[in-house]
Amino acid sequence: GSLSSRHPVSILNGRTVYPGMSGGVTGLGLSAALCGGLFIGCMAWLFMYLCPLTGFGHGLAFESYIPYLLPVIGGASGFFGAVVDSCLGATVQLMYRCRICGKETEKNRHCSVDAERIRGLQHFNNDAVNAFSSAAGGLLAVMLYRVIMSL
Numbered sequence: 001g002s003l004s005s006r007h008p009v010s011i012l013n014g015r016t017v018y019p020g021m022s023g024g025v026t027g028l029g030l031s032a033a034l035c036g037g038l039f040i041g042c043m044a045w046l047f048m049y050l051c052p053l054t055g056f057g058h059g060l061a062f063e064s065y066i067p068y069l070l071p072v073i074g075g076a077s078g079f080f081g082a083v084v085d086s087c088l089g090a091t092v093q094l095m096y097r098c099r100i101c102g103k104e105t106e107k108n109r110h111c112s113v114d115a116e117r118i119r120g121l122q123h124f125n126n127d128a129v130n131a132f133s134s135a136a137g138g139l140l141a142v143m144l145y146r147v148i149m150s151l
Contacts, residue, residue, distance in 0.1 A: 004028035011086040021104065022126075023090020030082060037078020037137075041071035066148055073144045081137025088129045094120035 007016045008024030017024040048067050096105050096115035106126045108115055 010090060011083070012090050022093050022095060022106065022129075023086050025083075025086050030079065033082030034075050034079045037081075038071050038075040040078065041074020044074065045070040069148055073141050073148075076144065077137040077141035080140045081133045084136040085129060085133035088124075088132060089126075092121045092124050093129050094122065094125050 004026035006026055006028070008019055008021065008026045008029070009015060010017050010021075011023050011025045045067050048070070093106070095118050096108055096110070097103070097118045098105060098110035098115050099113055100111035103110060104118070105115060108117075
């Protein structure tokens, strides 16, 4: 999203936000998340195809339709994880404002001085947001896979 020629918008209300602001999204950034997930799903499919004896695809006949859905599962999960990341960044992520330049930042120090806390849950920094959003994307992938396997 930071490479986009268009200004990001808040995932919560659609208003324009400055580049790099937590909770801001662009079409390019969301597309990149989708493509990244598709790539991971394609790599899973490739490894299943190249290494069927490793146990990676244990219990699946490669000729079935399930391996071909791995890119779809990956794409959906990657996109979902990115959306969760932006939503958490816009709502509960710990954010600060620099006392010198006034910039909103994820760091508790900016311009070599302590920044002022302006919002967010205690200890819920960017690393926590990344962990939760990654877990959400992974959980969706597992749930989609289990649903497909039950069909």
